[in-house]
Structures are given as C-alpha cells and as structure tokens.
Amino acid sequence: MPTTIKDIAKALGLSTSTVSRALNDHPQINDETKNTIRTLAERLNYKPNQAAAGLRTHKTYCIGLIVPSISTHFFSTVISGIQQVASARGYQLLICQTKESEDEEKKYIDALVSGRVDGLMISVSRGTKNFDHLRYATEEMPVVLFDRVTEEVDAILVEAKDYEGSHKGTTHLIKRGCKNIAHLAGSKGLVVAQNRQKGYEAALKDHGMKVDERMIVDCDWDKEKVPEAIKLLLRHNPNLDGIFAANDEVAVQAILELKKLKLKVPEQVAIVGFGNYPISEIVEPTLTTVKHHPRRIGANAAHKLLSSIDPGYTNWKEEYITSDLIKRGSA
Amino acid sequence: MPTTIKDIAKALGLSTSTVSRALNDHPQINDETKNTIRTLAERLNYKPNQAAAGLRTHKTYCIGLIVPSISTHFFSTVISGIQQVASARGYQLLICQTKESEDEEKKYIDALVSGRVDGLMISVSRGTKNFDHLRYATEEMPVVLFDRVTEEVDAILVEAKDYEGSHKGTTHLIKRGCKNIAHLAGSKGLVVAQNRQKGYEAALKDHGMKVDERMIVDCDWDKEKVPEAIKLLLRHNPNLDGIFAANDEVAVQAILELKKLKLKVPEQVAIVGFGNYPISEIVEPTLTTVKHHPRRIGANAAHKLLSSIDPGYTNWKEEYITSDLIKRGSA
DNA sequence: CTGAAAGCGCTTACAG
DNA sequence: CTGAAAGCGCTTACAG
Numbered sequence: 001m002p003t004t005i006k007d008i009a010k011a012l013g014l015s016t017s018t019v020s021r022a023l024n025d026h027p028q029i030n031d032e033t034k035n036t037i038r039t040l041a042e043r044l045n046y047k048p049n050q051a052a053a054g055l056r057t058h059k060t061y062c063i064g065l066i067v068p069s070i071s072t073h074f075f076s077t078v079i080s081g082i083q084q085v086a087s088a089r090g091y092q093l094l095i096c097q098t099k100e101s102e103d104e105e106k107k108y109i110d111a112l113v114s115g116r117v118d119g120l121m122i123s124v125s126r127g128t129k130n131f132d133h134l135r136y137a138t139e140e141m142p143v144v145l146f147d148r149v150t151e152e153v154d155a156i157l158v159e160a161k162d163y164e165g166s167h168k169g170t171t172h173l174i175k176r177g178c179k180n181i182a183h184l185a186g187s188k189g190l191v192v193a194q195n196r197q198k199g200y201e202a203a204l205k206d207h208g209m210k211v212d213e214r215m216i217v218d219c220d221w222d223k224e225k226v227p228e229a230i231k232l233l234l235r236h237n238p239n240l241d242g243i244f245a246a247n248d249e250v251a252v253q254a255i256l257e258l259k260k261l262k263l264k265v266p267e268q269v270a271i272v273g274f275g276n277y278p279i280s281e282i283v284e285p286t287l288t289t290v291k292h293h294p295r296r297i298g299a300n301a302a303h304k305l306l307s308s309i310d311p312g313y314t315n316w317k318e319e320y321i322t323s324d325l326i327k328r329g330s331a
Numbered sequence: 332m333p334t335t336i337k338d339i340a341k342a343l344g345l346s347t348s349t350v351s352r353a354l355n356d357h358p359q360i361n362d363e364t365k366n367t368i369r370t371l372a373e374r375l376n377y378k379p380n381q382a383a384a385g386l387r388t389h390k391t392y393c394i395g396l397i398v399p400s401i402s403t404h405f406f407s408t409v410i411s412g413i414q415q416v417a418s419a420r421g422y423q424l425l426i427c428q429t430k431e432s433e434d435e436e437k438k439y440i441d442a443l444v445s446g447r448v449d450g451l452m453i454s455v456s457r458g459t460k461n462f463d464h465l466r467y468a469t470e471e472m473p474v475v476l477f478d479r480v481t482e483e484v485d486a487i488l489v490e491a492k493d494y495e496g497s498h499k500g501t502t503h504l505i506k507r508g509c510k511n512i513a514h515l516a517g518s519k520g521l522v523v524a525q526n527r528q529k530g531y532e533a534a535l536k537d538h539g540m541k542v543d544e545r546m547i548v549d550c551d552w553d554k555e556k557v558p559e560a561i562k563l564l565l566r567h568n569p570n571l572d573g574i575f576a577a578n579d580e581v582a583v584q585a586i587l588e589l590k591k592l593k594l595k596v597p598e599q600v601a602i603v604g605f606g607n608y609p610i611s612e613i614v615e616p617t618l619t620t621v622k623h624h625p626r627r628i629g630a631n632a633a634h635k636l637l638s639s640i641d642p643g644y645t646n647w648k649e650e651y652i653t654s655d656l657i658k659r660g661s662a
Numbered sequence: 663c664t665g666a667a668a669g670c671g672c673t674t675a676c677a678g
Numbered sequence: 679c680t681g682a683a684a685g686c687g688c689t690t691a692c693a694g
Contacts, residue, residue: 004672005672015682016672016681017673017681018680029679030680033680047444047445048445048672049670049671049672051382051447053672055380055383055670055671055672055673055685055686055687055688056674056685056686057673060382062425069411070407070411070414071407071408071411072407073402076406076410077402079401080400080402080428083401084428092425093427094393094423094424095410096414096418096424097414111423113378114378114379114380116381136376256613279609279610282583282610283615284614336688345665346666347687348665348666348667348689351688351690352663352689352690359664360664364664379688380686380688381688382686382687382688383670383686383687384687384689385670386669386672386688387669387687387689388670388688
C-alpha cells in the first residue's frame with residue numbers, strides 16, 4: 001500500500017488537514033511544520049493520489065486525445081508535440097485511436113468525458129457524418145479540433161496552412177512551365193483535403209489557367225489508389241506534365257508509378273507533394289514538397305487547450321505555422 | 332455538472348447502493364428495478380466516474396506507457412498495437428515520452444505509480460544507467476518491458492527476434508558471396524543492439540568467417556553518423572562488399588551514401604537492414620531487410636500486462652513474432 | 663431484494 | 679497557525 005496523507009498525519013501527530021496544506025505549500029502553515037511534513041513525505045516516498053484529489057477539486061490533470069490513427073508519421077509527430085507541452089504543464093495524456101470510425105470516436109468521447117479528463121483534443125474521423133457526439137463534448141469541457149476540423153461544432157480550431165501551401169506548390173509547377181497540371185486529391189469529405197484542392201484550383205485560376213474537373217482524382221490519401229489514378233489521368237490527357245499531390249505518400253507513389261511507365265520525373269512530369277515526410281528525401285528523384293509542421297500543430301493545439309482549461313496561463317507565444325515550399329528533384 | 336448515481340437515486344426514490352448495484356448488474360437486484368434504473372441512466376446520459384470508482388476498488392482501468400519517443404515509426408506502431416488491445420479490454424492508455432533521458436523516465440514512473448495506473452509498459456531510455464526507479468515500479472505494480480529491455484529488474488519481457496533476424500540477414504549476405512561484411516551497429520548500451528550485433532557475429536562464425544572488430548561501427552541508430560561510418564569502413568577495408576545495418580534508417584542512409592561515392596548497390600556493396608519500415612520500399616534499390624513486428628510486439632506486451640493485472644483473462648494466444656528476411660533489390 | 667453506513671485519499675470552508 | 683467535519687462519486691460488507 002502506498003503512503004497516504006493519513007500515514008504522515010498519524011506518524012507526526014498532526015491532522016490530515018495540516019499535512020495536506022503543508023504539501024500544497026499553503027501560506028498559513030508554519031515553516032517548521034512544513035519542513036517536518038515534507039521531510040517525512042520524502043522519506044516515505046509519498047506521492048499524492050491525483051484521482052482522489054481530482055474528485056474533490058474537479059481537476060484530473062489529464063487531457064484526452066482522439067486521433068484516427070496513432071502510427072502515421074503526421075499523427076505520431078503531432079502527438080509527440082502535444083505530449084511534450086502537456087507534460088511540461090503537469091498534464092498527462094490519454095490516447096485513443098478511432099481507425100476512422102465514427103462509432104469508435106463516439107465511444108471514446110463518452111468514456112473520456114465521464115470525468116476522466118479536463119479537456120479534449122480531437123482530429124475527426126473520416127467516417128464521421130454526424131457531429132452530435134462532438135457537440136456533446138464541447139458542452140461538457142474545452143475541446144480543440146486539429147487538422148481534421150469541422151465547422152459544425154463550436155470548438156477551438158488548429159489547422160495547417162493547407163490552402164496557402166497548396167497554392168504555393170501548384171504555382172511552383174506553373175512557374176516551371178507545366179501546362180497540364182493534375183491534382184491527386186485527399187478524401188473529399190475532409191475539410192483539410194478540400195482546402196488543399198482549393199489551393200490548387202486557385203493557383204491555376206490566378207495564372208489564367210482553367211480548372212479541368214477530370215484532372216482532379218480523389219485518391220483518398222491512399223497510396224494503393226495511385227497507379228489507377230495515374231493511368232486515368234494519362235488516358236484523359238496524355239500531355240499531363242505536372243502533378244500536385246495532396247500528401248507526400250501519394251506523391252511518392254506517383255513518382256514510383258511514373259517511373260514504372262517510363263515517364264521521366266521531372267522532365268516529362270513534374271511532381272509536388274505536401275508534408276515533407278521522411279520518404280520525400282529518400283525517393284529518387286527526391287520530392288519537392290510543402291513543409292508541414294506536425295509538431296508545432298500539436299504544441300499549439302495543446303497550448304490552446306490548456307489555456308482554455310486554465311485561463312491563468314496565457315503567456316505562451318503561438319508557434320508559427322508556415323507553408324514553405326522545399327525544392328528538391330521532382331519539380 | 333454530469334449526472335451522478337445520487338441524481339438517479341433521488342429521482343427514483345431509491346438508495347445509491349441499489350442504483351450502483353443495478354448499474355453493475357448485481358445478481359441480487361430485481362430485474363424490474365434494474366430496468367427502471369438503467370432506462371433513467373440512459374436518458375440522463377449517465378457515465379460512471381471511473382476515478383471515483385477506482386478510489387474504492389483500487390482499480391483505475393488505466394495503464395501507463397513510457398517510451399523514449401512517440402514519433403518514430405517503430406514506437407508509434409507499437410503504441411498503436413498497445414492502444415488497440417488495451418481499449419478492447421476496457422483500459423485507457425496514458426502516454427509519456429522520455430526523449431532517452433533517465434531523469435524523465437524516473438519522473439514519469441513516479442507520477443504514474445502514484446495511483447494513476449494499474450500497470451506499466453516501458454521501453455527503457457538509452458540514457459538510463461541506474462535501474463532503481465524501474466525496480467521501484469516493479470515492486471508497486473505489474474510492469475512489462477518491451478524492445479528496450481534489461482535483465483537488471485524483475486519484469487515481464489517482450490522482445491523481437493533480434494538475434495535470429497540479424498543472423499538471417501547476415502547469412503543472406505554470406506550466401507550471396509560477400510566476403511567482407513561490415514556491421515553498422517546500434518547504441519552499444521542497449522540489449523537490443525547487442526543482440527543484433529551478436530546475430531551478425533554468430534552468422535560470420537557459423538560460416539567460418541572471422542569477426543573483425545574494425546568492421547563493426549557504432550552508429551547509435553543515428554542516420555547522421557552513417558556517412559562518416561561508411562568512409563571509416565572503406566578506409567579500413569576497401570574490399571567492403573556487404574553491410575548488415577542494425578536498422579532500416581541506417582541501412583537506407585548507407586545506400587544513399589554509397590551511391591554518392593559511386594559504388595553500386597548491390598553489385599559492389601550489398602546491404603541488408605532490419606525493420607521493414609516504409610522507407611525500405613522507397614529507396615532505390617529497394618532494401619532487403621528483416622521484418623520487424625512492432626504492432627504484434629505492442630499487442631503481446633499489452634496482453635501480457637493485462638493478464639498480469641487480471642489473472643482471470645488468460646485465453647489469448649500470443650501473436651507470433653518472426654524474423655523473416657524480405658528480399659528486395661539491395662542484396 | 664434493498665438500504666444505511668463506512669470508507670477510498672484527498673481538499674477546504676468554517677471555527678478556534 | 680491548526681483541526682474537525684463535510685464531501686467529491688463511487689462500492690460493499692453488514693443488516694434487515
């Protein structure tokens with residue numbers, strides 16, 4: 001059995017009230033008393049039971065995190081960023097993954113909202129069509145939505161510069177001289193994918209080019225769908241000379257596929273991705289891509305949530321999220 | 332304020348005891364009473380406060396996870412595996428990352444052991460030299476150590492087949508005709524790195540080849556150190572014709588570096604990695620490597636921990652951890 | 663089958 | 679400066 005406040009009180013002939021106050025550095029406790037209590041606490045290796053304290057104070061010092069997947073490069077890096085700022089502020093992180101399922105998302109929200117956490121960070125599942133459970137969460141506690149956001153609920157939002165980045169990436173292809181630029185799009189239902197597509201379309205228009213719906217193929221962020229998509233594009237327009245892909249995984253797969261078809265990258269078809277993930281430096285040619293900031297997104301999301309939980313803490317500076325192009329071999 | 336057992340009791344003119352029992356499906360409660368209670372609980376969207384329940388029952392239904400890093404491909408995949416089995420058994424996952432620091436590891440163990448979790452899963456930091464805090468944890472609750480294990484403490488261990496896999500990988504190079512095989516080793520202090528090195532050495536000896544200490548270079552799992560390591564090896568032995576790398580990241584970097592030096596892979600130098608991580612399929616030539624099973628390792632570790640927490644649950648079958656070679660272009 | 667009571671480990675208004 | 683008491687939301691032995 002771990003040491004409790006009671007053990008210390010008994011050993012010292014004091015009340016638990018006094019021990020509790022001493023341990024919490026209450027100003028009205030005699031310094032000597034504090035010292036004795038702390039010394040003994042140290043020696044008995046006393047650790048406060050946060051669950052018990054939380055029961056009284058309605059604070060758990062835990063925040064819940066719900067993501068579609070833990071193991072992709074993007075999300076694992078976001079999580080790492082969140083964990084670091086949460087921990088620095090004395091909060092623990094409870095992690096759940098939905099596997100893109102609305103049911104799982106609902107289940108986890110229910111479990112976490114029931115007194116386990118002080119706030120919630122969510123990246124919405126692809127499968128989520130009904131937003132009632134998210135609305136319920138926002139009524140119960142502070143909620144921040146990141147990356148996979150929705151305007152359907154009233155929560156704090158943290159996003160990457162998807163539109164701007166895609167605009168820059170596409171513009172780079174245009175400046176390079178590409179005339180027939182396709183877009184390998186993400187999942188149509190996701191705002192983040194829509195924003196990237198909008199950035200692509202706007203860049204074309206801004207340079208007096210027409211948007212051809214048939215040059216936009218939904219790959220669902222799924223690299224398996226890339227070979228088919230590329231063939232479709234080439235059938236529609238054999239003059240295809242540029243591709244802006246909604247993420248690096250799809251872009252890299254496109255490079256591999258074009259090479260298989262004996263098309264030269266970037267000479268015949270130039271490619272730009274989104275993410276700057278590790279594979280972008282490994283593929284040959286290396287991938288020109290828009291830099292993503294998963295760690296900063298995580299840190300900002302965590303800071304915003306914690307500032308909403310403890311309005312006292314406000315003096316952090318938001319980390320800057322850019323959308324800079326990293327020029328490499330593929331475009 | 333969320334609904335409590337008290338609200339339900341009051342609304343129904345029953346005692347909290349009865350409500351609690353009904354909600355926990357206690358056999359001695361009248362079916363009709365159960366129904367009324369459950370119906371109301373449902374309607375009020377009642378969710379039990381697990382922290383409060385845990386205070387009484389000494390169960391938190393949380394397990395703690397301490398890893399050196401959340402965002403590497405290996406660990407993020409392990410975590411995903413852990414999360415899935417924990418969740419399936421009704422447990423939540425608390426995640427901490429040590430950034431390879433012994434101090435952080437100690438801090439997190441202290442925080443988690445203090446009544447927050449029912450058990451602990453740890454992958455030990457590179458920086459950990461003193462194991463007292465791990466020993467302390469094992470005295471307080473069930474602990475499983477995975478991947479980064481140590482024999483210094485009495486815990487449940489879950490490891491990959493590092494020795495066998497490395498033996499197979501090295502043997503493949505030998506069978507291919509390589510005569511001067513180097514090893515790009517992991518961090519010397521880690522058992523997992525030592526086991527991979529031992530597998531390499533044993534394979535050489537088993538085929539009547541000598542182990543040359545100077546053909547083993549410690550890269551510390553760090554791809555930044557690879558270019559230097561390769562140059563060192565070539566200086567020592569210009570006939571270098573094979574490399575077994577302790578992980579894929581290092582192996583891929585070795586391929587890139589050799590290409591830079593105008594050495595042909597696999598014709599002049601053949602390379603085998605360990606891990607089968609995504610980059611191994613993207614690099615050119617694609618990487619021959621030993622398949623790792625991070626998800627299964629996570630699942631097994633979680634199952635073992637939960638079986639140790641609830642000895643009742645025993646009928647799960649351990650997932651099979653193999654060490655098969657995946658032959659691709661680099662060897 | 664149901665209830666009153668005690669208690670898990672803590673905090674905190676109230677009193678002295 | 680310190681303590682007695684109540685209470686956070688739950689469970690459970692004891693009684694009836």
